[in-house]
Amino acid sequence: MKNHVVINADIEKAKINKNIYGHFAEHLGRGIYEGIWVGEDSSIPNTNGIRNDVLAALKNLNIPVLRWPGGCFADEYHWKDGIGPRENRKRMINTHWGGVVENNHFGTHEFMMLCEMLETEPYICGNVGSGTVQEMSEWVEYMTFDGESPMANLRKENGREEPWKLTYFGVGNENWGCGGNMRPEYYADLYRRYQTYVRNYGDNRIYKIAGGANVDDYNWTEVLMKNAARMMDGLSLHYYTIPGEFWTGKGSATDFPESEWFITLKKALHMDTLITKHSTIMDKYDPEKRIGMIIDEWGTWFDPEPGTNPGFLYQQNTIRDALVAGLHFNVFHEHADRVQMANIAQTINVLQAMILTEGEKMILTPTYHVFDMFKVHHDATLLAVDGQFGQYELDGESLPQTSVSASKDANGNIHISLCNLDHQNAAEIEVHLRGINVEAASISGTILTAGEMNAHNTFEQPENVKPAEFTEVKADGQSLSVTLPPMSVVVLAVK
Numbered sequence: 068m069k070n071h072v073v074i075n076a077d078i079e080k081a082k083i084n085k086n087i088y089g090h091f092a093e094h095l096g097r098g099i100y101e102g103i104w105v106g107e108d109s110s111i112p113n114t115n116g117i118r119n120d121v122l123a124a125l126k127n128l129n130i131p132v133l134r135w136p137g138g139c140f141a142d143e144y145h146w147k148d149g150i151g152p153r154e155n156r157k158r159m160i161n162t163h164w165g166g167v168v169e170n171n172h173f174g175t176h177e178f179m180m181l182c183e184m185l186e187t188e189p190y191i192c193g194n195v196g197s198g199t200v201q202e203m204s205e206w207v208e209y210m211t212f213d214g215e216s217p218m219a220n221l222r223k224e225n226g227r228e229e230p231w232k233l234t235y236f237g238v239g240n241e242n243w244g245c246g247g248n249m250r251p252e253y254y255a256d257l258y259r260r261y262q263t264y265v266r267n268y269g270d271n272r273i274y275k276i277a278g279g280a281n282v283d284d285y286n287w288t289e290v291l292m293k294n295a296a297r298m299m300d301g302l303s304l305h306y307y308t309i310p311g312e313f314w315t316g317k318g319s320a321t322d323f324p325e326s327e328w329f330i331t332l333k334k335a336l337h338m339d340t341l342i343t344k345h346s347t348i349m350d351k352y353d354p355e356k357r358i359g360m361i362i363d364e365w366g367t368w369f370d371p372e373p374g375t376n377p378g379f380l381y382q383q384n385t386i387r388d389a390l391v392a393g394l395h396f397n398v399f400h401e402h403a404d405r406v407q408m409a410n411i412a413q414t415i416n417v418l419q420a421m422i423l424t425e426g427e428k429m430i431l432t433p434t435y436h437v438f439d440m441f442k443v444h445h446d447a448t449l450l451a452v453d454g455q456f457g458q459y460e461l462d463g464e465s466l467p468q469t470s471v472s473a474s475k476d477a478n479g480n481i482h483i484s485l486c487n488l489d490h491q492n493a494a495e496i497e498v499h500l501r502g503i504n505v506e507a508a509s510i511s512g513t514i515l516t517a518g519e520m521n522a523h524n525t526f527e528q529p530e531n532v533k534p535a536e537f538t539e540v541k542a543d544g545q546s547l548s549v550t551l552p553p554m555s556v557v558v559l560a561v562k
């Protein structure tokens with residue numbers, strides 16, 4: 068069946084918060100150390116210890132917000148270990164991730180410097196699981212207090228006179244699991260207590276994010292909303308796309324049959340159901356949608372690459388990951404009235420990464436290219452889309468073959484993102500643009516696709532999968548006739 072889509076250019080919905088294109092970088096494996104931080108004395112070209120190639124690649128993505136230092140690491144992180152002269156900083160064991168030595172060389176000052184270099188908003192996750200209220204409160208004072216105070220003075224002694232601007236602060240991470248194995252009732256009370264001392268100093272205004280549910284733990288959302296809604300600005304949600312089972316075998320990142328291609332995309336689409344159901348609970352307590360849903364961990368999670376430290380969560384990234392990313396963004400757009408931020412796990416060398424490094428070498432992944440192509444949706448206005456979609460079927464199961472989203476930017480230009488999930492068949496789509504004179508418009512497009520389900524970039528062949536100009540689009544009256552090849556992500560611009 069042909070896919071028919073109507074884009075209502077005159078029906079504007081919510082603004083797509085650019086923060087849904089946010090990132091997450093944890094002290095895990097080679098994510099921070101080697102991936103971002105190489106130190107000032109490294110032979111890898113760097114600026115104040117941050118590698119230049121990665122910096123340039125990330126700058127190009129206009130990353131709006133960056134979450135740090137974890138993840139599970141956050142609830143074992145004691146921020147005072149990561150300040151002062153680096154040679155004096157405590158060496159500790161990263162118990163969660165590979166049992167390796169963490170030398171604390173990348174701490175608060177280095178992270179804030181990175182954010183300034185990237186012109187991105189910092190999102191800091193505090194320690195509830197093994198930290199004290201005082202420790203959390205003093206961290207906020209250290210970063211944001213302007214004037215005479217013990218923590219502001221300490222910051223100045225460490226070389227930073229001005230406070231930093233800090234908007235996003237998470238009160239713990241996965242407190243149902245690695246962040247303390249708590250019951251929601253207990254965490255709700257702790258949240259209320261800890262957040263009391265996360266203060267707004269001077270003009271700095273903190274957007275407080277409560278630790279939210281794991282996947283479909285709707286009771287967690289219910290209890291948190293019931294007991295702490297008025298003290299939070301955001302509530303998080305974590306969901307990873309895992310084709311297999313978490314404990315018994317997640318599936319390979321590159322060596323998989325078509326059934327795993329299909330199940331991966333089906334599971335990615337489950338994000339839509341999760342957002343809808345958690346939102347319904349949030350609506351009960353917050354009908355005005357003041358509280359943002361913050362999906363601060365999402366992405367594919369496969370078995371680690373053979374031969375690598377399993378605790379480092381290093382995985383390759385194929386055109387399948389690109390489809391997962393495109394699909395997620397289209398879903399996030401659809402829920403733009405509630406989803407205010409999302410942070411892919413994780414930026415470099417960990418899980419669904421944008422960038423992979425090997426010593427001084429660096430490659431961009433297919434996921435990187437999707438983030439790049441979708442930049443046009445940052446802070447744009449979501450347009451209403453109606454559609455009849457053909458089905459993508461495999462072994463008696465089915466999925467919509469395509470996913471479509473459209474937005475209008477500040478200049479009135481329309482951008483349409485389309486994914487063909489089907490690994491075998493092209494998708495013919497008739498896109499009717501209601502309210503636009505298509506024949507007078509200029510249409511251009513970019514495509515990311517590949518001939519093989521597991522196509523990916525390597526250090527030897529870094530450009531196997533890269534964006535190209537898309538030409539399979541024709542204006543036909545008020546409609547566009549589009550042919551998406553199998554396994555493709557396309558972004559069209561209508562100006």
Ligand code: AHR
Pocket residue numbers: 093137138139140240241364412413418
């Ligand atoms: O992203 C890897 C880990 O997944 C994070 O540390 C944790 O929050 C989640 O379980």
